[in-house]
Amino acid sequence: MNDFPPALLGGTPAITVPGPHFTWPPIEDADQCAVAAQLETAVSIPDRSGIVADLEDALASYLGVRHVVTTCTGTAALHSMYAAAGVGPGDEVIVPALTFHATATPLFHLGAHPVLADVDDRGRLDLDDAARRITARTKAVVTVHLWGLPEDMDALVSFAEAHGLMLLEDGSHAHGATWNHQMTGTFGVASAFSLNGPKPLSAGEGGFVATDDTELYYRVLLHGQYNKRCRREIPDSHPLARFAVTGMGLKLRIHPLAAALARAQLTRLDHYLTGRQEIADRMRAALDGVPGIRVPHVPVSARPSWYALPLRYEPADLEGLPLERFLDAVRAEGATEADRPGSTCPLGTHPLFQAPGALLPDYADRQGPAAGDFPAAGHVHATTFKLPVWHREEDARLADAYTAAITKVVSHAKDLL
Ligand SMILES: Cc1ncc(COP(=O)(O)O)c(C=O)c1O
Structure with missing residues (x-):
């Protein structure tokens, strides 16, 4: 698959199954x-x-x-x-x-x-x-x-x-x-x-x-x-x-x-979590060591619920390819659920936190955070993208296709610049 040009540049998409690929909750x-x-x-x-x-x-x-x-x-x-x-x-x-x-x-x-x-x-x-x-x-x-x-x-x-x-x-x-x-x-x-x-x-x-x-x-x-x-x-x-x-x-x-x-x-939550654990482990293993991608560290004490798989993006490892361009290429491969966190973001960027008094009179004299007050929150947000974590065994192939799409784009980072 990696030999083909990326779909964003006219190649064949890695995933052709039509979306949406992830919906929640599963209704039985x-x-x-x-x-x-x-x-x-x-x-x-x-x-x-x-x-x-x-x-x-x-x-x-x-x-x-x-x-x-x-x-x-x-x-x-x-x-x-x-x-x-x-x-x-x-x-x-x-x-x-x-x-x-x-x-x-x-x-x-x-x-x-x-x-x-x-x-x-x-x-x-x-x-x-x-x-x-x-x-x-x-x-x-x-x-x-x-x-x-x-x-x-x-x-x-x-x-x-x-x-x-x-x-x-x-x-x-x-x-x-x-x-x-x-x-x-x-x-x-x-x-x-x-x-x-x-x-x-x-x-x-x-x-x-x-x-x-x-x-x-x-x-x-x-x-x-x-x-x-x-x-x-x-x-x-x-x-x-x-x-x-x-x-x-x-x-x-x-x-x-x-x-x-x-x-x-x-009644099915534990079943969801066990399935997600398996698929999250599988995706983490597939992406571990892929240049430009950092999989989340899971301490031995932790059993996550895998609401999503947050991945960190290191543009420096990929010739400086911007995250947005990288994600456009991943989505063009058919991995349409790959996404950046939207409203889960540095709180200091919201007008409500910067100027609460405009909406809430009691806070008229309250000064919000200054730009750059929370550099790590800004950096983590700017370098995070996420994938869904499926729970059903039959979705393991879809999860593999997503990680393969990412690996394919990584291997073509230079072409995408
Ligand atoms: C961390 C966190 N806290 C609170 C909420 C608010 O929950 P609700 O949308 O049910 O009001 C959300 C919703 O996305 C959330 O992600």
Whole structure:
């Protein structure tokens, strides 16, 4: 195959199977039946009953936590998690500078300040930079397991303990991923997960908060699950029980049809993860040592969920061929799902982080990050592209075709300049 000219220059594409090559979640009869049955049962659940209770119980048992509260989105779950953790006006929370914006944006709605800290060369939170940004107002640090690769949780737990900070997790890419055999989302005081479309565990739209802390759980309910849930789950003797009817005024409940889909998907999550592990290993092995491509390092303690396979691109190894041109050539080979991360990018580049006051009056005097404040986040983002990670054995050939397409383009880098 490598003898042909690249497809971008008129050669034969390496992959001729028409796309899309990856869609998520896989919808089976069991999902159809679960959602159809839910339509007949209840399409609005104001308390912790039916499919909502089933899903929350199943998630709590899967993660090994005491409490799970489902929400309408992952963004809402993060909002409830921060509110319930007592993050309020003037508080600072350390957030990795490279993540999806919703890891941080709910903080703006609590009067708190996301304090961005740079990442290291692998895209993990740089704990030295994070330590430099701690002030007397720093309340918490939130960690994100980007692309489903667990962060070094030994280091993060020690960091949070050493600095007296609450450890919170955004597990939105990492359902079922583990660090030292412990589930991500169970290392801190609380965690928030998205159940949005392409996530390893999908409800279409949805999210949840997980915690062992019963007081925090009550406050999650008060934040976004007012009335019946609060009345039935918060003991009458609790000092906040009198707020049950209104809670904090927000309604962030999951839709029962979404809960039904997530519950059906959860029974197959481990099967997805095992299949992804095999295919990710296969793609990493095929690309290891290919000039210009760096495969992700997976520490022995980590079992990723492989939300995607993030690859690093080194133009210097390929005569300076720009990443965009490289990806155009890869896609011309038919590897149409090869992609650069879009909205998961350095947060300091978003206008909302640069000038929050334009939309949020309370932040009028808040100055955003300066260009170049987070050089590693910028560099990691500028040199990352990603591939889907399939889970079915029959897709191994497609995965091989993708890695072969990349190898072919690499071998023609000079011609593409
Ligand atoms: C890391 C991360 N956190 C939070 C979210 C927000 O989740 P949702 O889209 O369900 O609101 C996402 C969504 O892509 C995400 O990738």
